[in-house]
Amino acid sequence: MRKLAFLTCLMLLVVSFGVASAQETLTISFWGNVQEYAEGNSDNAAWEASYNLINQWAEEKGVAVEFISQPIDGIYDRIRTQLISGTLPDVVAMYPSNSFLTGNLDLLVNLTPYMSQPNPYGSFDTWSEEFWYDQSVGLRDTAIPAGEVYFVGNSLPSNIGQLVIFYNTEVFAEAGLERPDTFADLLTTCDALNAQGITPMFNDGTGPFFGWYTLPIVEGLYAPITTQILSAWGVEDAPFAVTGEMLAWAVQNGVLSGSNEYVLESARIMNELATRCWNTDWQAPDTSVDYFLTNRTAMTINGFWMLGLYGNSEDMNFDFGTFAFPLITEESTPLATLPFVRRWGGVEGGEIGNSYMIPATTEANGKLDLAIDLLQYLTARTTNDAWCATQPMPCIPKDQSVDEVVTDPVQQTQLFGFYNPTMSNDTAIRGIGDPTPDGVFNRLFMTYNSGTITLEELGEQVQTEWERWAERAIIDNGWDTSTWPAAPAS
Amino acid sequence: MSNFSVAQADLDGKDVPARSASRSSLLRAIWKNRILYLLLSPTIIGMIVFQYYPALTAFWGSFHSWDGRRARFVGLFNYEFFLEDPRLLQSWVNIFLLLIFNLASLAMPLLIAYLIYRLPNAAHRYWYRVLVVLPIIAPGFVFIVLWRWLFSLDGGINIILRALGVDSQVVWLGNADTALGSIMFMGFPWIEAFTVLIFLAGFIAIPSEMLDAAAVDGATGWQRFFRIELPQVQGQLKVLVILTFIGTVQDFGRALFMTRGGPGYATMVPGLRMYNAFTQENAYGYASAIGVILFIVILVLTLINQRLIRSTEQ
Amino acid sequence: MHTSRIFTYISHGLLLILIGIALFQVALLFIMSGKSPAEIATNPMLPSLPIEWENYVTAWNMGIRGYLTNSIILSVSIVFGDILLSVIAAYVFARYQFPGKRLLFGLVLALMMVPGILTLVPRYLLIRDLRLLDTLWAVILPSVLGSNAFQIIVLRTFFQSLPEELFEAARIDGAGHRVLLFNITLPLSTAIISSMAILRFNGAWNDLIWPLLVLNRDELRPISVGLVMLSSGAGAPEIGVQMAGSVIASIPMIVIFIVGMRSFIDGLSVGAIKL
Structure with a gap:
């Protein structure tokens, strides 16, 4: 019995230590198995690249980032339960889904006001110009009020079908x-x-x-x-x-x-x-x-x-x-x-794909600025180009045709469907x-x-x-x- | 999984002599037994906190339009909506067929237990029991993966059938006529270790004088089994029947992981409706209403079972 | 007991066939765990060479060791706490009369009929309000407190079958509850208690939905979650790797099987579970 009491104390200590050290970190709920991304052997180049970019940001910024793997089975049930319970991590990386957003948008940070402000990591006048296309078009897929932005993410800067x-x-x-x-x-x-x-x-x-x-x-x-x-x-x-x-x-x-x-x-x-x-x-x-x-x-x-x-x-x-x-x-x-x-696909291709949202609780926890900073870093045009370079698709600006960039006929056949007809x-x-x-x-x-x-x-x-x-x-x-x-x- | 006859005695108050006592003597009795209440308190408080409180919340939610955040009172709407479901009949027919089948398939563990029990060699009896229990080492979800593959077009069952000369092109889980049957067949030969051991315990406990007397009377093997041995494991059988009731009515795991209730609605069961309402529709109120109905169904089945058992005992 | 020889042969035949079919399903787990995807496509059911050990390496490198440790901590604590409380409650229900016993035991019995998924969300909110999320307590507490109705009912039946004279004699010698429980009841019940413990361990080991919900941090997650991670990547699932992970995950169950088999079988063979 004494041993049990000792173990209990030990566990409580570990727990309280966890809470205390959480001040220095940003927690991110991440799509799939983070360990695979860390080892660089995942099947998912899109998320693996995002994972690496976040680590780069953390290093530059001197912030500790804690990733939380979300196995894809039942992911929306869990994220929804955690969203309505106010227990989500500071940032959530995922594909947006109507299945839990309807009626719960007030639990997310509305990013719209930030869109008209400059992105400190970017080179344009406003954050929204950093995106290759009007990202809100894609987000309408999730029945979010027109013009309001709750998600931002990386995209393939080309007219492709997904x-x-x-x-x-x-x-x-x-x-x-x-x-x-x-x-x-x-x-x-x-x-x-x-x-x-x-x-x-x-x-x-x-x-x-x-x-x-x-x-x-x-x-x-x-x-x-x-x-x-x-x-x-x-x-x-x-x-x-x-x-x-x-x-x-x-x-x-x-x-x-x-x-x-x-x-x-x-x-x-x-x-x-x-x-x-x-x-x-x-x-x-x-x-x-x-x-x-x-x-x-x-x-x-x-x-x-x-x-x-x-x-x-x-x-x-x-x-x-x-x-x-x-x-x-x-x-x-x-x-x-x-x-x-x-x-x-088309304009919103990657933008509705690899997306990030910030739960309202992050603001209450005093981490909103840090979270916004991460999202700005991830979606600046130059960062997005770096993200894109790791994808199996070449980065082709929208006014160029794929044949100009890709000359190998085998690769052209493999990519044909993504670029024809044009979006x-x-x-x-x-x-x-x-x-x-x-x-x-x-x-x-x-x-x-x-x-x-x-x-x-x-x-x-x-x-x-x-x-x-x-x-x-x-x-x-x-x-x-x-x-x-x-x-x-x- | 329980000894329900004892429970019944408790519920009838047969062994509670303090029933007619006055209030002061009741208080005295409570005080005298305070240590007993203290010993029970972690269990009872734990049940109230982690089971009854959540269950009552769900019960309350069943009368509301409730998405886990906001609740609005809607009276019996959730219940009406469920009972007016055009697919209601099919899902209850499915659960009824599954129930009949699961009860009938208790014959397999009964057979295995009996065969083991009748083996003359004690070492053989022991080793067969070990072999029966061995499958529990595998994680449960592996069997889902395995059986999904077994039922597929070029999967194990068709491979075996083709080897036997039957050119089977049946997609067992993808055909409305075979899907429910396939789900039943899953786990063949249905010899769950727990069930086998329970039956075996019953056989072992049969007094040898009884069997000797039967032998003297010249009973054949069949007579011996049906007149003496089977009645002696009735107690075990009844527990397993109740457990099968509870397990089958609540279960939706097979329907979910094997077919998602399909194709179409061929393998839909009420439990899966409840699960979908929770996970796909965020309709916690509606899901709770289905859960409450399932609870009532199980309760009624159990009570009927109790009544039947008592009347056979009298 | 007199059994004819021919009946014995038939029995052996039937038992070997039927149990063989059941065991073949377990064997497939091991067979498939050693196959490459190409081998599985062509020859899925029979053992083949060379054995694809790579599957095991891949599965092991997915961090299975940490998951295993967590699972052991969780399952052992759950079994210990659950069985301790169940034994005490069963002992009280079995051997004593006291006001309200009917009601309290009714509470235990009725729990068997509540569908588990019904209580999932309210229980999650409760754990959150207790500030236990992302601690192992979030899994241990609800598993120890209040989910032991079955164990209580079975143990109670067994304890009731113990002869009252033993307890009477001890009471005359001035024994208290502690002696009656630990020195008299327990030694007579080791088999049934170990069967309950093994069943509970198996349940705790395979539990998936709840730990996935309340444990966010990877370093706290159990092996059942780890196996889901294994099958959760994008692209073609490699069934061989999944099976290899499952084989690794079943090692503790195999150990328990070897160590506790006799008690498990004996415990369920004492006839405590009947009507």
Whole structure:
């Protein structure tokens, strides 16, 4: 018993020592496993570079930095619990997510006032000019009020798409296939591969891939619905995100519904992609292997970070190229009347990716100035260039083409998808699509794809779930429906 | 996991003679036993602080629209919303099927225990028990990784089937018709060490005179098993049944890690709805309401079980 | 007991097949831990050479040693505190009559039915308000205090089965609670107590969600968290490395298995768990 008491005292001592020494340090909650970044052997060049930059800052500034690894499993649950409990570290490095920011922005430091001030590490008049593009565009993805900045981060200073289709150039050449340009081309390419016994494309219906494939389709096809919502809400300075409140309004007023032709058409087109292109086990694939790397499929969807990983992998025994997920044209559906825009990437590419936020508690702890200083250091143009130089993508200024910078044809093929077609500021409107957090639409799509329900039944069931969602969202968020716009005339 | 019959006696007050005593003698009895209360206090206070207080907070939250920060009273809305869920029936049917299956699969540990018990050689009996317990060394999550792989298109089960000449192209977890069955099959042959040892304890405790008497009467092996040995482990069986009730109704781990309740809603269970409400929707009030309903279901099942047991005893 | 020879052979056959299937799942853990990704893709289930020791090196270099130390500190403290309190409470519930016993034991019983996830967030807020976040106490306290209903119930049943004469005799000799508990009850109950302790150790060792939430600092995190870190990188997960990490993580359980197996089996074989 005495020993226990002694141990208790010892532990209390250790704890109090920890508290006392915390005065000198800045704590940072960091995405993934910090140890991997420290050893320089991580798969994630983007975060590894950020980690190194922070250490540089700490050394220059004479500040001790304590990194807190956040394993990616369940990271948003933990950060949210800690945010609402006021127990987050001084700075949080992460990808912003609607899943916990809605209703909790008052718990973050609003960085907007700092944006118009100069960044001491930069060379421009204001901090916001340090960014290659207007970073608030990207942050609208997370339904944050327009113009308000809560996150800043590093970005690739080029017009790139973040997510592209990787394809096995050797398999394509043997099958006599060209890189497809349109969605219809893509489907016939899949048919040709299937005819030769090659599984065309990998999808994991239980993971993020599912959304990566389907969001460009949904956001493109829903464009008329989006326009209707934004005009009813009087939003003019598009691009802008459709908020949850707008979606609830759209559901209650029949603008977004399970019987809407655009909604049903998106399911039908997704189904064509699924049936003609995806691996037959897409609803539950073997997640312990990379289907593309092990030659199980000729294509896969992935991000620019995979360039480095595939390029360096010992198991990679073929050449690969990339192309952008093709846009849906009238060739595929008569409903594709509005010009489709690419969802992924573009101006906000890296800016919404490697981002940092400061919890309001940091101000109360007297560390706000230090935290701001770190963020300014990390996002100054020169620092960003240094960050960019470590990425698998070359840093290409937006007015230059990739072929001017990269001359190696193999590399040009590998990078093709990220630079073609060129981006514009007209990115797809964010936030449109299935509003339910559980992804009801995708769940029911699985059932529809396996032939258990018809397209009409899918629409009816989606409608029921959307109405339920809207009813509860209004109550949970305390939205004042009396201030909502009138129902649109049909 | 408990001896519930003893608990029942307590709840009925059979062994509490002080029930009709006057107030002053009650106080005296309390004072006399103060040391006992002192000994119990860390446990009871710990339970109140770390279990009951959080549980009551959740109960309170179930009547609110509550996101962990702000709470607004909404009456029974969360309960109504859950009970009006169009997928409610399917998720309860799933849990019911899982329950039936989990109860039926108790036969495997029972069989293993019986076979071990009937072995003539004591050393053999010991070593089989060691082998049964051995799997506990592996971290639990490894089995999830393993079974996900086993069920995949080119995974272990299809490899074995193909080796046996069946050209199986079934994606076991990706097909609405096979997903729930696969989740049940997971862990085959379902011989959990704890359960086996409990059954075995019951068999070992059977008085040998009973078996000798049966042998004299010329009972066959089957008669002996069903008339004498099985009734003698009824006590163990009942505990394990209650534990299976509690475990199955609360469980969502398999549905979450193996299929996320899918494909579609094929393996959705109420517990996973609760988990999703917590983690994806930040709807703590709604999640709490589901939790309270699960608690009530378990309570009712346990009480029914108690009643049945008491009536069979009488 | 008379068992025919043919029945014995059949029994051996069935036992070996069924237990063999269960053990093969554990064996796969070891087999896969020695395979490269390429080898796993082609021959996942059968042992192969050369053994990819690199997997173990990679896993070990992920800081597993620190995680192991933390896990040992946590699990040992939890088992010690939990079993101590459970034994005391079970002893009181088993051997004494006192006003309110019904109610208090009812409190213990009802805990078995509360879904764990329900109490997660309120408990986190409580730990925060007690200023215990980022200390090992944040894991130890809630695991020791109030999560031992099962142990209390099992031990109580066992203690009730001990003959009253022993206690009577000791009381006549003037023995107090301490002697009755430590000198009479405990020596008769080592087997059941060690089974409870091993079960509890196993539970504490595998606990993941709670430590991940309350322990932010890497130097405090247990091995269950470490294993998640191992499988948490971007890009292709290397199942071999994960399995190697799991093998390393199971070493303490293997040691406990070897040392405590007999008590564990004996403890669960005394028949305390029944209705």
